Amino acid sequence: xxxxxxxxxxxxxxxxxxxxxxxxxxxxxxxxxxxxxxxxxxxxxxxxxxxxxxxxxxxxxxxxxxxxxxxxxxxxxxxxxxxxxxxxxxxxxxxxxxxxxxxxxxxxxxxxxxxxxxxxxxxxxxxxxxxxxxxxxxxxxxxxxxxxxxxxxxxxxxxxxxxxxxxxxxxxxxxxxxxxxxxxxxxxxxxxxxxxxxxxxxxxxxxxxxxxxxxxxxxxxxxxxxxxxxxxxxxxxxxxxxxxxxxxxxxxxxxxxxxxxxxxxxxxxxxxxxxxxxxxxxxxxxxxxxxxxxxxxxxxxxxxxxxxxxxxxxxxxxxxxxxxxxxxxxxxxxxxxxxxxxxxxxxxxxxxxxxxxxxxxxxxxxxxxxxxxxxxxxxxxxxxxxxxxxxxxxxxxxxxxxx
Numbered sequence: 394x395x396x397x398x399x400x401x402x403x404x405x406x407x408x409x410x411x412x413x414x415x416x417x418x419x420x421x422x423x424x425x426x427x428x429x430x431x432x433x434x435x436x437x438x439x440x441x442x443x444x445x446x447x448x449x450x451x452x453x454x455x456x457x458x459x460x461x462x463x464x465x466x467x468x469x470x471x472x473x474x475x476x477x478x479x480x481x482x483x484x485x486x487x488x489x490x491x492x493x494x495x496x497x498x499x500x501x502x503x504x505x506x507x508x509x510x511x512x513x514x515x516x517x518x519x520x521x522x523x524x525x526x527x528x529x530x531x532x533x534x535x536x537x538x539x540x541x542x543x544x545x546x547x548x549x550x551x552x553x554x555x556x557x558x559x560x561x562x563x564x565x566x567x568x569x570x571x572x573x574x575x576x577x578x579x580x581x582x583x584x585x586x587x588x589x590x591x592x593x594x595x596x597x598x599x600x601x602x603x604x605x606x607x608x609x610x611x612x613x614x615x616x617x618x619x620x621x622x623x624x625x626x627x628x629x630x631x632x633x634x635x636x637x638x639x640x641x642x643x644x645x646x647x648x649x650x651x652x653x654x655x656x657x658x659x660x661x662x663x664x665x666x667x668x669x670x671x672x673x674x675x676x677x678x679x680x681x682x683x684x685x686x687x688x689x690x691x692x693x694x695x696x697x698x699x700x701x702x703x704x705x706x707x708x709x710x711x712x713x714x715x716x717x718x719x720x721x722x723x724x725x726x727x728x729x730x731x732x733x734x735x736x737x738x739x740x741x742x743x744x745x746x747x748x749x750x751x752x753x754x755x756x757x758x759x760x761x762x763x764x765x766x767x768x769x770x771x772x773x774x775x776x777x778x779x780x781x782x783x784x785x786x787x788x789x790x791x792x793x794x795x796x
Contacts, residue, residue: 409766412775413729416722417650420641424725428629430767430775431732435622438614438739446769448740449585449603451776452568453548453763454522456499460510461518464576469515471507473499476518477578502526505565513600514593518581521569521600524550530561535750535757542750547783548763549750563599570603570766585768605740605765612743618735625732632725640718643711652708656680661780670723677719678712685709737777740765 412430415423433446460471468485473494475482482493490503505526525543533542533551541557542549543566552560560566569589575581587602614622644650656677660667667673685705692698712719741761750757764778 409774409776411780412733412767412777413726414654415775416641416725416729417644417653420645421636421638424633424636424641426769426773427729427775428626428633430769431622431626431629431729431736433769434736434767434777435614435619435626435732438612438736439619440613446767447585448605448777449570449766449768450605450762451764451766451778452522452524452570452603453546454524454568455546456502456523457520458503458506458510458523458567459518459520459573460506461515461573463518463578465578469511471503471510473503477581479579481578483578502565506567509565509595509598510567512593512595513598514591516591518573518578519569519587520571520573520583521567524566524568524599525560526565527563533757535748540748544752547751548760549752549757551748551750553748559596560599562596564597566599568601568603583772585766585772585774603766606743612739614739618739622732622735625728625735629725629728629732632721632728635721636725637715637718640715641722644722649708649711652681652684653677664781666781667723667727670720670727673723674716674719678709678716681712682709733777734779737761737764737779740777 410418412427415427417423419426430446434448437446437448456473458471459473459476460469462468463470463483470476470483470485471490472481472483484490484493484503484507487504487507490500490507494500494503502523506523522545524545529543529545531542532554533540535542535551539554540551541554541560542551544550569587570585572584572587573581574584587604589600589602592600644653657667659680660673685701685708689698689701689705692701749760749762751760761779761782763783764776766774767777768774
């Protein structure tokens with residue numbers, strides 16, 4: 394097992410970024426940080442017990458559930474991501490849930506969570522991904538093997554029937570991955586350290602933490618694999634030194650960053666790998682032009698149109714005059730993805746307690762877990778997800794609610 398040493402972050406764990414997007418999100422610092430993450434993950438998988446990064450498994454659960462004691466009044470509550478808002482939707486009773494979350498599906502799951510999680514004796518505030526309530530459990534035969542299955546989102550989790558007695562007797566299942574502490578809800582800080590040893594056992598709740606466990610004891614890079622990832626990381630370092638900090642600093646600005654990320658995501662959704670970065674850059678510039686031109690043409694007031702045209706001219710000048718740097722930035726992202734995927738493929742070799750499938754029109758197809766989360770010694774966390782594989786599944790796999 395790769396242990397966790399209690400790293401903290403001041404931010405709430407409400408949204409994690411993909412590792413390669415740190416180039417766009419945080420410029421020079423983000424790019425250097427992404428490379429450092431990968432180097433530390435390489436060290437961990439090469440057997441270096443002093444590696445400064447830790448890994449948790451990303452579960453494809455839904456909804457995200459927050460549960461614990463409100464430090465402002467000492468009462469137990471459950472909720473969703475809105476519990477930290479100024480006008481927080483914090484539920485202490487079924488009546489609160491009816492008022493705050495009238496939609497039937499979420500309403501019923503939060504009521505089960507309130508009733509069952511209150512039995513665990515949670516002292517702080519925990520965040521987890523709900524995997525199932527009793528109504529979600531199904532008995533299926535897949536490839537000749539009998540399973541108990543549940544599908545909270547895209548992935549079908551399948552527990553061999555002979556190992557499923559605890560799950561079958563449970564009223565809900567949840568994987569906890571974050572602990573929050575603080576004197577007020579709004580000011581709470583997050584830690585990816587989750588210690589479940591102090592929780593009470595309950596036959597009606599199946600729960601676990603998200604810590605990555607090397608169940609085989611052999612998930613390490615061999616010499617050839619270490620040499621391969623070292624080569625990719627060396628290439629990352631060389632490319633990093635060709636990037637201009639002024640261009641990266643400008644892209645950090647939301648006005649530019651979101652245009653690039655939105656365009657990149659059109660490729661992810663289509664399942665297309667960016668192989669020709671020059672062509673991708675030309676496509677980006679055309680995409681930005683069309684989008685900004687539509688903004689200009691969409692207004693009638695002359696003064697507003699003039700303002701939008703000036704904004705368009707400024708942005709187009711940046712993208713066009715820095716096209717060669719954009720090519721290098723996309724090259725940088727591709728290199729980070731290559732290294733990331735080498736690490737993901739190795740981490741996936743650890744056999745968990747559940748099998749994972751996606752449901753298709755032709756039956757069930759074996760898939761890997763959604764991905765992993767890497768956390769450094771400062772508490773910074775990024776997602777390690779095979780975006781083409783999982784995003785494609787997310788858009789094409791048959792969801793349980795499609796029935």
